[in-house]
Structure formats: structure tokens, C-alpha cells
Amino acid sequence: MKSMASINLMTMKSGNLIKLFNAVFLFALFAVPGASHAALTIEIVGAGANQIPVAIAPFRAEDGLAQKLTPVIAADLARSGLFRMVDAGGMVPVPYEPEQVDFPQWRARGAEAVAIGSVTLQSDGRYDIRFRLMDVVKQTQLAGFVYYAPAAQLRLTAHKIADAIYEKMTGDAGVFATRITYVVKKGTRYELQVADADGYGAQTVLASNEPIISPAWAPDGARLAYVSFEGRKPVVYVQSLTTGNRQAVANFRGSNSAPAWSPDGKRLAVTLTKDGGSQLYLIDADGGGAPTRLTHSSAIDTEANFSPDGQWIIFTSDRGGGPQIYRMPASGGQPQRYTFEGNYNVSPHFSPDGKSFTFMQRSGNRFHIAVQDFATRQVQILTDGGIDESPSFAPNSRMILYATKVRGRGILAAVSSDGRVKQRFTEDAGDVREPSWGPLVNK
Amino acid sequence: MKKFFVGLLIAGVLAGCSSTPTKEQEGAAVEDRKPSVEAPVAKPADSGVVSQPLGTSTVTADPLKDPANILSKRSIYFDYDSNLVKDEFKPTVAAHAKYLGQNRNKQVRIEGNADERGSSEYNLALGQRRAEAVKQMMQLLGASAGQIESVSFGKEKPRAPGHDEAAWAENRRADIRYQGE
Numbered sequence: 001m002k003s004m005a006s007i008n009l010m011t012m013k014s015g016n017l018i019k020l021f022n023a024v025f026l027f028a029l030f031a032v033p034g035a036s037h038a039a040l041t042i043e044i045v046g047a048g049a050n051q052i053p054v055a056i057a058p059f060r061a062e063d064g065l066a067q068k069l070t071p072v073i074a075a076d077l078a079r080s081g082l083f084r085m086v087d088a089g090g091m092v093p094v095p096y097e098p099e100q101v102d103f104p105q106w107r108a109r110g111a112e113a114v115a116i117g118s119v120t121l122q123s124d125g126r127y128d129i130r131f132r133l134m135d136v137v138k139q140t141q142l143a144g145f146v147y148y149a150p151a152a153q154l155r156l157t158a159h160k161i162a163d164a165i166y167e168k169m170t171g172d173a174g175v176f177a178t179r180i181t182y183v184v185k186k187g188t189r190y191e192l193q194v195a196d197a198d199g200y201g202a203q204t205v206l207a208s209n210e211p212i213i214s215p216a217w218a219p220d221g222a223r224l225a226y227v228s229f230e231g232r233k234p235v236v237y238v239q240s241l242t243t244g245n246r247q248a249v250a251n252f253r254g255s256n257s258a259p260a261w262s263p264d265g266k267r268l269a270v271t272l273t274k275d276g277g278s279q280l281y282l283i284d285a286d287g288g289g290a291p292t293r294l295t296h297s298s299a300i301d302t303e304a305n306f307s308p309d310g311q312w313i314i315f316t317s318d319r320g321g322g323p324q325i326y327r328m329p330a331s332g333g334q335p336q337r338y339t340f341e342g343n344y345n346v347s348p349h350f351s352p353d354g355k356s357f358t359f360m361q362r363s364g365n366r367f368h369i370a371v372q373d374f375a376t377r378q379v380q381i382l383t384d385g386g387i388d389e390s391p392s393f394a395p396n397s398r399m400i401l402y403a404t405k406v407r408g409r410g411i412l413a414a415v416s417s418d419g420r421v422k423q424r425f426t427e428d429a430g431d432v433r434e435p436s437w438g439p440l441v442n443k
Numbered sequence: 444m445k446k447f448f449v450g451l452l453i454a455g456v457l458a459g460c461s462s463t464p465t466k467e468q469e470g471a472a473v474e475d476r477k478p479s480v481e482a483p484v485a486k487p488a489d490s491g492v493v494s495q496p497l498g499t500s501t502v503t504a505d506p507l508k509d510p511a512n513i514l515s516k517r518s519i520y521f522d523y524d525s526n527l528v529k530d531e532f533k534p535t536v537a538a539h540a541k542y543l544g545q546n547r548n549k550q551v552r553i554e555g556n557a558d559e560r561g562s563s564e565y566n567l568a569l570g571q572r573r574a575e576a577v578k579q580m581m582q583l584l585g586a587s588a589g590q591i592e593s594v595s596f597g598k599e600k601p602r603a604p605g606h607d608e609a610a611w612a613e614n615r616r617a618d619i620r621y622q623g624e
Contacts, residue, residue, distance in 0.1 A: 211599035213563045233552070233594035234567065255571050255595045258564045271564065273593070276575065278568035300568040316565055323565055346562045360562055367561070389562055408606070434563065 024230050025207045028244035029194055040199030040412070040432075044079055046422035051084040052169050055111040058088065059131070060096040060118035066151065069129065069158040073115065076162035076176040076198060081421030083169070086111040098132060098141060106136045113142060115165055126150050131161050133168055143168045155200070173396040179438040180401060181205075181215045181224060182412060186430035192226060194241065197394075197437070199425055205241060213434050216259050216268075218285070221441040225249070225259035225268055225285075236270055238285055249287035260304045260313075261285070262330070269294065269304035269313060280304050280315060294332040305349050305357075306330060314338070314348040314357055325359055338372065341379060345370075347390060351397040351417070358382075358391040358400050369402050371417060382419045390433065393417075395440045403433045506542070507621060513538040519577055521615040523558075526572040528580055536580045539619055544585030550622040551586075553577045555595040556602075558611035567597030573617045 056074045070088075077083040086109050095101040095116045106114050117131030132144040143164055149157045156177060163174030178197045183190055190212045195202035206212060210229040217224060222241055227234045234255045239246035250256035254273035261268055265285065272281050272291060278300045281291035295301040299319035306313055307330070314327045317335065322343035326335035339345035344362035351357065356373045361381070369383040369391045385404040392401050394414075399421070401414045406424075410431035414423040425432070506512045519532040528536060543549055555574030557566035574593035582588055603613035 211596075213567075213597075213599060229596065229599060232554075233592075234596075253592055255567060257567050271568065273568075273571050273575070273595075278571055300565070300572065302568045303562065303564045316562075344561070346565045362561070 024209075024228070026239065026244045026246060027203065027205050027207075029203050029205060029241045040195055040202060040425045040427055042079055042199050042423050042425050044081055044421065044423050046081060046415075046420055048080075048082040048416070048420050051082060053084045053086050053110050053112050054165065054169065055086040055088040055106060055109065055114040057091065057096075057114055057116045058094055059116075059129075060094075061121075062119050065119065065154060067154040067158075069117070069119065069154060069161065070115075072155055072158035072198075073162045073165070076159060076174075077165060079198065079423065080166065081416060081423075082166075086114075088114070098134060101134050101139075103134075103136055103139045111136050113165075113169060115161070117161070122148070127154065127157075129154075129157050129161075131164075133165055155196075159196070159198075172398055173440060175394045175396050175399070175437075175440070178395060178440060179221070180412075180435055181217065181438065182403075182432050182435040183212050183215065184427060184430040184432050185211075185410070191430075192224070194224075194438075205239065205244070214258055215434060215436050216261055217436055217438045218261050219263055219265045219439055221439045223265075223285075225261065227257045227259070236268070238268075238287070247287050249285065250283055250291070252291075258302050258304060260306055262306050263308060263310040269306065269315075271302040271304070278302050280313070292332075294328070295335070303347055307350050308352055308354045314350065316346045316348065325357070338377075339379075349392045351393045352395050353397040355397070356417075358393060360389050360391060369400060369415065371400070380419065382415045382417075383413070385413070388413075390435060392436050394437045399423075399437075401435045401437045403435055514542055517619045519573075519617045519619075520612065521573050521617070523611075523615065524569075525615075526569070526576045528576055533580075536577055537584050540581040540584035540586045543581065543587075543590050547587070547590070550590050550592070552620050552622070553591060553593045554618045554620060555593065556600065556614050556616045556618070557595075557598050558614045559598045559601060559606070560611070561598070563597055563599065567595045567599075570595035570597045570617075573615075577617045577619070 054077060056070045058070055062068045062070060074085050078085050093100060096118050101116060113133055114136055115131055115133050120128040122128055126148050128148060130146040133142040135142050145164055147157045159177035162176040166174035175197055179194055180197055181194045183192055188209055190208050191204045192206040192212050192215055193202045193204050208228060208230050213227045215224050215226040223238055224241060225236060225238045228237055234257045235248050236250035236256045236259045237246050238249050250270045250272060252272050252274035256270060256272055258271040259268045268283050268285050270281055270283055271278050277298060280294040280301050282294055283291045297319045299317055301315055301317045303316040304313050311330055312327050313330050314325055316323050317326050323346045324337055325339040325345050325348045326337050328335035342361055342363055345359055347360040348357045356371050358369060358371045360367055361370045366386040367388055368381055369388045370379050370381045372379045387405045388402055390403040397417060399414050399416055401412060403410060404413050410433045412425035412432050412435050506514045509515055513535055516535045519528060553574040555570030557569040574595055578591045578593040581591055601614045603610035
């Protein structure tokens with residue numbers, strides 16, 4: 001494993017448009033947030049069909065660390081809804097090496113696999129963290145990895161270990177080491193925040209007195225595009241998460257919104273009204289050059305989203321009367337309609353594996369999150385909150401993050417793509433909305 | 444323009460203390476803002492004595508802010524799922540269009556809004572349609588396109604914070620805002 005690089009200091013810059021009553025503050029992300037409680041707490045309210053029983057044995061020497069690893073690993077796996085955590089306490093001796101594992105004992109406890117490991121402080125101040133995942137039945141090693149990380153990266157290492165276990169046991173990539181972004185509204189204050197996928201370590205990257213909507217992760221995870229109303233009209237910005245610098249990339253006459261990254265990270269599809277109605281255009285992600293118009297209707301065309309292979313764009317259009325979801329070639333061209341249930345289907349997002357898309361559907365007076373499979377055209381309704389919106393996929397296509405309201409307050413929630421696992425994220429203060437799940441990033 | 448407003452003030456003040464036909468002048472002031480309106484301003488009843496307005500602000504004479512003037516009306520309300528400018532609001536739109544037509548240096552931004560139901564971005568586009576409908580009507584009635592920018596706040600800046608039909612109706616709205624306000 002490569003060592004975790006440390007990233008540069010936080011820089012604070014004032015926004016380009018500082019108005020007397022509307023100061024906008026931009027921030028770079030700390031590589032690792034300062035030791036703080038999770039601003040978002042996640043509770044799980046549903047479980048997978050057949051949970052895999054695993055045990056995470058304490059790692060050697062982790063007790064003395066400021067950040068213990070195994071509680072984070074266990075919490076990640078439990079939160080996924082796919083694992084049942086088997087009690088790992090009371091083993092004498094605690095196994096740190098394969099030859100110390102008492103397989104029959106673990107089998108008696110019902111575990112299918114057990115993770116063992118150790119943490120060793122090196123002379124250069126970094127830690128050597130190694131773990132092995134052991135098959136309890138076959139009594140063999142399923143996986144083993146070594147990580148070298150400074151103290152500040154211990155939590156991230158725990159997430160990566162959880163990812164490795166998840167991948168080995170389910171066949172899917174784990175998303176525990178990813179991040180999410182969302183907007184928090186506190187009174188008249190809006191904050192665009194980035195947090196770990198478990199809600200830990202939320203940091204504010206933009207604070208404003210005017211709304212912020214539609215944050216979108218660049219494919220490299222290092223930039224966010226978003227819409228800010230700080231100029232008293234919607235303008236699309238691209239901001240670096242490492243430096244805090246940003247640029248207005250779409251500030252044409254009228255409204256500019258709904259940024260969506262092309263998979264190569266070089267372009268954005270956006271909704272512009274500069275030529276009259278809301279239409280889709282392609283612009284360079286650095287804002288240079290003239291926009292290329294993609295749609296040519298007299299209707300509303302908005303909420304573009306690229307397919308993972310970059311070939312297609314799905315979007316919302318009301319050219320047929322009410323808003324429905326269409327797909328067209330990414331270079332523009334004849335769109336094909338995909339939604340036919342009800343008169344209101346909006347906010348489409350491709351699954352990262354390209355096989356389906358999630359969207360928001362209205363039924364009567366209620367809004368819920370649904371998924372449609374491209375191959376079968378079948379639609380599955382996944383939620384029933386009544387005011388569910390803004391769906392986006394986790395990068396392993398297994399979970400969908402969305403926004404909802406509980407007792408009038410905006411919160412985030414997640415549901416597995418088969419509808420079985422449900423999570424609810426609660427925030428300390430304020431309304432949370434506009435979530436987006438970040439990409440897998442190899443470090 | 445400033446002279447005219449001062450003239451209007453004096454006319455207004457004098458209305459209370461003379462029997463000159465001030466009604467005509469006030470009528471003229473509302474409908475016709477050409478500088479020539481200055482001509483019919485009445486002379487002071489006592490020559491050599493000029494009455495001074497007490498504590499009045501020239502701002503109230505700005506037709507855009509005068510509550511008695513239709514130009515101070517800035518909001519157009521819409522039905523659900525609609526961007527049609529209803530008959531009851533046409534005089535307001537027409538008045539602003541005319542004002543813009545007569546004041547080519549003035550710029551407005553029309554801010555469209557939508558109620559809270561539905562996706563942020565689709566509501567942004569709905570609000571934009573409402574703003575655009577007002578803009579189009581203004582262009583037909585005397586304003587030029589270069590004076591008007593239509594933008595949308597979608598559902599992001601509701602004026603009424605509730606979650607019922609009354610709040611939603613209040614938020615289905617386009618507001619006219621002049622540059623500098």
C-alpha cells in the first residue's frame with residue numbers, strides 16, 4: 001500500500017463576489033479533519049437478506065492509539081446492513097497472527113470469517129498496520145494487507161480495511177473510505193460540507209448567506225461543481241477541495257445550474273437559460289470556451305447526468321407535457337424517453353455500473369426514490385418517506401443516498417439498491433439537503 | 444427628473460393650502476412623467492413666500508417606491524404548474540413595461556420562484572419560465588430585451604415558510620427588481 005500523503009494546510013479565501021451583506025467564505029479541506037465528533041450520525045433501520053457473520057478481533061497495540069481501528073471497521077461493516085458482527089471479546093489469547101486463531105472457537109460463535117491484525121509504530125513516526133481476514137470454516141487466509149500511515153490517517157486506514165473485508169465477502173467494492181457532500185441550512189446561513197461516508201469529520205468548504213444547490217463531485221474526487229446564489233442569481237462554480245480556489249464556470253445571462261461532470265473530468269453539462277428557455281449545454285470544466293448547445297426544444301430540459309462510459313446523457317424534460325426522463329447521445333441528438341409511470345419523473349442519476357438509473361417520482365402528493373433497470377425497463381420504488389428527493393448512487397452502485405424530511409426537518413438517508421437496507425443520517429443542527437456521494441479514489 | 448419631483452412636492456404641499464386646481468396636476472404627475480409637467484405647477488398663493496415641506500422625503504416621490512403608484516407593485520402570482528400571467532396582474536406588468544420604455548437607462552431583473560414541491564433543479568426551471576413570461580410580456584409592451592434579465596430562485600428562497608396551499612401560492616411568484624435595489 002502506498003503511504004498516505006499529507007495534504008497542505010487549510011487556506012481561507014474570500015469569494016470573488018463579496019457583497020456588503022453577503023460574505024462568502026471558501027475553505028480547502030483538511031486532509032484529515034481535526035479530532036471532532038461526527039456531525040452526521042448514521043443509524044441503520046433495515047438489514048440485508050442474508051447477513052454475513054464476521055468477527056473483528058482487537059488489533060495488537062491499538063489500545064494505546066488515539067484512534068482505534070477495529071471499532072471503526074466493525075461499525076462500517078454493521079452499517080452496510082450486509083454483515084452481522086459476531087462478538088470478538090473474551091478470546092484468550094487474542095489472536096494477532098494466523099497461528100493464534102482458534103478456528104473451532106470462532107466457528108462455535110457463528111463467525112464465517114474473522115479479521116485479525118496489528119499496529120506497530122515505525123522509527124519514522126508512521127504506523128505499520130497489517131490485517132488478515134481468515135476463513136473460519138476452511139481455516140485459510142482470505143485476504144491480507146499492509147498499510148503505512150501517519151497517526152492522522154488511522155481512521156482512513158480502518159475504512160480501507162473495512163473496504164477490503166467487504167469486497168472479499170460480497171464481491172463488491174467497499175465504499176467506506178469515500179466521502180459525501182451536502183448542504184446544511186442553519187437559519188439564513190448555507191454551508192456546503194464534505195464528510196466521510198460514515199458522517200465523521202464534516203468540513204465546510206463554502207459558507208454563504210444565499211442558497212447553494214446541486215453539488216457534483218468531479219470524477220477525481222478533488223473538485224466540486226455547485227450552484228451558488230450569492231450573486232442573487234444562480235451561477236455554476238467549480239471549486240478545488242485541495243486549495244479552496246474556485247472559478248465561476250457558467251455565469252451567462254439568466255440562470256445557470258445543474259452541473260454534471262463528464263467521466264473524463266474535462267467538461268460539464270449545465271442548464272442555461274441564456275437563449276430563452278432552460279436548455280442543456282456542454283462547457284469546459286475550467287470555464288473557457290463557448291458553450292455547445294445539446295438540446296433544442298422549447299420545453300424545459302435540465303438535470304443532465306452522464307453515463308459512466310461517457311456515451312450518454314440522461315436528463316429531465318417536460319417536452320411531452322409533464323417532466324419525464326430521457327436519454328440522448330452525449331454529443332446531443334434525438335432523445336429517447338425512459339419513464340412512463342405517472343406524470344412527474346425527475347432527477348435522474350446513472351448507477352456507476354451503468355445498468356440502471358435512480359430518480360425521483362411523484363405519485364399523488366408524495367415523492368419517492370425509484371430505480372429503473374435499463375435492460376428490463378423495470379421500475380422499483382425504494383422509499384416511502386413522502387418527501388424524498390435528490391437521489392445519487394454510491395460508487396459501488398449498491399446504495400442510494402437521498403434527502404428527505406422527518407418532522408419538518410431535512411435529513412439525509414440511504415437505501416440499498418434492492419430496497420432492503422435503510423439508513424438515516426441525522427445532523428446536529430440545521431436542515432440537510434442536496435447530497436451527493438463522492439467517487440472511489442485510490443490513494 | 445429631480446426638478447420634476449421637487450415640483451411635484453411643492454404642488455402636493457400647496458394642495459393643502461390653496462384652491463388652485465391641484466387635482467389635475469396630481470393626475471398629470473401619475474400618468475405622464477415628461478418634464479413638461481413642470482409647467483402647470485401652481486405659483487405660491489402669497490408672492491414672496493415659499494412654503495417648505497416639513498420632514499418629507501424625496502424618496503416617496505419615486506414612482507417605483509410610491510405605494511400609491513402601481514410601479515411599487517412588484518410581484519406577480521401564478522397558479523400551480525403554470526407560467527401564465529393572469530389578467531389581474533397585466534396592468535402591473537404593463538406599467539413596468541411602459542416605465543422601462545420611457546426610461547431606457549433602467550434595468551430590471553425578474554426573479555421567478557416556485558413552491559417547495561419537487562426537485563430543486565426542475566423548480567428552478569419552472570421559476571425561470573415564470574420570470575421569462577413576465578419578461579416577454581414586458582417586451583411586447585414597450586421595454587427592450589436588453590433592459591430585462593430573467594432569473595430564477597426556484598424553491599430556494601420562499602417568502603412564505605409554511606407547507607400548505609397558502610404558502611405555496613405565495614411562493615409561486617415572479618418579482619420585479621430594479622438595478623440598484
